[in-house]
Amino acid sequence: MREKMPIIVAGAVTGLCAVILVLLGNPANMGFCIACFLRDIAGGLGLHRAAVVQYLRPEIAGLILGAFITSLFAKEFKAGGGASPLLRFILGMLMMSGALIFLGCPLRMILRLAGGDWNALVALPGYVAGVWIGVFFLKKGYSLGRSQEQPAVNGYVAPFMALALLVLAIAAPAFIFFSTEGPGAMHAPLAAALGAGLLVGILAQRSRLCTMGAIRDLILFKESHLFLGVASIFIAALIGNLIAGKFMPGFTGQPVAHNDALWNFLGMSVVGWAAVLAGGCPLRQLILAGEGQGDALFTVLGMITGAALIHNFGLAASAQGVPAAGKWSLLISAALLIIIGAGNIYRTAAGRNNKTASA
Amino acid sequence: MANYCYLTFPTTYFVLRAEVVLQETNLSFKLLPVPRSISSSCGTALRCSCADLDAIKNALQKAAVEIEGCFELAEKERPNRPVNRRKKMES
Numbered sequence: 180m181r182e183k184m185p186i187i188v189a190g191a192v193t194g195l196c197a198v199i200l201v202l203l204g205n206p207a208n209m210g211f212c213i214a215c216f217l218r219d220i221a222g223g224l225g226l227h228r229a230a231v232v233q234y235l236r237p238e239i240a241g242l243i244l245g246a247f248i249t250s251l252f253a254k255e256f257k258a259g260g261g262a263s264p265l266l267r268f269i270l271g272m273l274m275m276s277g278a279l280i281f282l283g284c285p286l287r288m289i290l291r292l293a294g295g296d297w298n299a300l301v302a303l304p305g306y307v308a309g310v311w312i313g314v315f316f317l318k319k320g321y322s323l324g325r326s327q328e329q330p331a332v333n334g335y336v337a338p339f340m341a342l343a344l345l346v347l348a349i350a351a352p353a354f355i356f357f358s359t360e361g362p363g364a365m366h367a368p369l370a371a372a373l374g375a376g377l378l379v380g381i382l383a384q385r386s387r388l389c390t391m392g393a394i395r396d397l398i399l400f401k402e403s404h405l406f407l408g409v410a411s412i413f414i415a416a417l418i419g420n421l422i423a424g425k426f427m428p429g430f431t432g433q434p435v436a437h438n439d440a441l442w443n444f445l446g447m448s449v450v451g452w453a454a455v456l457a458g459g460c461p462l463r464q465l466i467l468a469g470e471g472q473g474d475a476l477f478t479v480l481g482m483i484t485g486a487a488l489i490h491n492f493g494l495a496a497s498a499q500g501v502p503a504a505g506k507w508s509l510l511i512s513a514a515l516l517i518i519i520g521a522g523n524i525y526r527t528a529a530g531r532n533n534k535t536a537s538a
Numbered sequence: 539m540a541n542y543c544y545l546t547f548p549t550t551y552f553v554l555r556a557e558v559v560l561q562e563t564n565l566s567f568k569l570l571p572v573p574r575s576i577s578s579s580c581g582t583a584l585r586c587s588c589a590d591l592d593a594i595k596n597a598l599q600k601a602a603v604e605i606e607g608c609f610e611l612a613e614k615e616r617p618n619r620p621v622n623r624r625k626k627m628e629s
Contacts, residue, residue: 182574255578322551325604387571387580396571399554400582404571458550463580470578525551 183407189379189386190411196375197290197412198419200238203367207425207434208294210416211238211379212287213461214278214450215435217479218486218495219363220344223356226487229495231361235348237369239465241376243341246384246469248377253385258334260473263323266519267474270457271464271481272488276512277309277449279486279495280442280505282435284461285390285454288447289409291436293416295428298438305444306451310394313455316520317399321456323523326474334471337479341469345373362435380469389463391454435498442501442509449512456520543588544609545595546572546579552604553582559601565590576609 197210209215215232222233250256278284281302283291288306291299347355348369358364366372382388386408393405420426430438437443454460457478459467464482467475489495494505547553553569560567565586572583586594588610598605 185574250578253578317550318554320551320555322549325548384578385574387574387578389580392580396582399550400569402569402571402582405580459580 183404185382186386186388186404186408187411189382189388190408191415192382193286193379193388194290194293194412194415194417195419196379197416198423198425200367200372200375201425202423203371204365205367205372206362206365207427208291208296209283209287209362209435210290210375211462212283212290213239213465214275214284214482214486215282215287215362217275217461217482218279218490221483221487222358222363222490223348225354225356226483227490229490230356230363231358232363232490233356233358234363234366235344235355236366237345237348237372238376240341240345240348241373241378242380242383242462242465243337243469244345245377245380246466247338247341247471249381249384250470255384256334256471258329258331258471258473259326260329260333260477262326262474263523264474264477266323266523267457267477268481268484269515270453270519271478271483272485273512273515274450274453274457274461274478275482275485276489276494276508277446277453278461279489280446280501280509281305281450282437282496285447285450286412286460286462289390289413290416291433293413293426294420295426296433296436297428297430298433298436298440298443301440302443302447305447306390307394308444309448309451309453310391310455311398311451312448313452313520314395314398316524317395317455320524321520322525323456323458323474326472329473331471333473336473337468337471337476340476380466383462383466384470388466389460391451391460392463394451395455437496437498437500439496439500442496442506445509446496449509449516452513452516456516540612541588542585542611543591544573544576544611545584545586545598545605546576546607546609547581547584548604548606550581553584555601555603556584556598559597559603560584560594563593563597565594565597567594573611575611576607
């Protein structure tokens with residue numbers, strides 16, 4: 180039980196912080212949403228011009244910096260990368276494509292469930308199905324290769340970027356966009372958002388919280404350690420919502436959500452699948468980036484770029500539903516996942532060594 | 539007090555390969571989350587009795603399964619509470 184306490188505590192604090200951030204101004208059921216927040220950051224930087232979702236969410240900077248600080252103190256900071264960074268960038272884009280169809284990352288899916296948004300009940304089996312498909316590729320020998328140790332300066336890029344985002348959010352120069360209406364205009368005070376991000380970043384790094392790993396380990400090894408963290412997020416957020424009067428059960432009229440069940444399922448399937456191939460859910464990618472993993476930062480940059488392109492091309496879902504172009508883009512994402520998965524299967528060790536030599 | 543040896547691997551691919559290789563032997567092992575005292579990785583480690591460690595490493599090396607690290611954890615009588623004393627071994 181003692182070994183399980185850190186992840187249970189991390190999950191509970193994450194769930195409670197999410198509820199508190201909503202009470203302080205974040206959109207409903209969106210105390211944390213890595214995909215939505217990266218999309219909002221893309222908007223804040225002007226990478227897309229969807230006026231209702233532009234804000235440099237301090238939670239993201241907090242998560243990266245929290246992980247960075249605690250990994251430094253624990254001597255776990257280690258700059259590394261070079262394991263298929265371009266493919267990880269693409270996988271980040273594909274994760275975002277699924278998330279912007281469902282309108283949430285896996286963490287938000289859990290928070291939506293805890294808020295009574297039953298559309299997440301359809302998305303959850305989709306996420307599990309996606310992870311299951313990704314695990315199929317793992318069992319066939321899929322791997323993006325081994326990360327190489329790099330000079331420390333490589334590992335400082337992510338925390339430096341996070342700090343820069345924070346400075347821009349505080350200074351608010353004219354070239355940074357701030358929504359005046361819509362979800363982008365709904366945010367907790369900067370200090371609270373940053374504080375919550377730092378706290379969750381620290382706890383997530385110490386506990387290795389990962390929504391994808393939770394499902395993956397159950398499927399592969401019947402291990403429930405990471406799943407305890409996910410369950411803890413849900414229970415804490417549910418209790419918090421019930422106490423705060425924010426539990427609104429139903430399928431329709433849910434905040435920043437649609438009730439197209441098929442595409443909620445498929446959207447989260449793509450997220451789960453891409454997360455397995457990338458080695459971590461969106462939250463875990465941020466934490467790994469803070470720990471110095473350049474490959475994870477590439478995934479995060481892919482998510483930001485993907486969000487920008489998806490909004491610029493009109494592919495994102497909204498409360499009105501999923502546009503036809505968005506549906507096609509999701510099917511293209513699935514096709515790309517098959518190509519990336521199949522293209523990185525090492526059937527034999529000899530085959531892998533030859534591949535490394537020829538590269 | 540029981541000593542267990544843990545092997546960590548660079549990627550999940552090698553964990554799964556290790557499982558397949560060792561299932562063909564009569565060596566006992568368990569796959570479980572990497573103990574937090576070993577690393578911040580969210581991956582999977584292989585635990586075995588230290589007496590079997592060399593045999594397991596030989597079997598894995600013959601099958602070209604890459605091992606990242608090798609650790610020994612001294613565990614108290616309650617196996618769920620490993621002592622935070624770890625020794626990084628030569629891999």
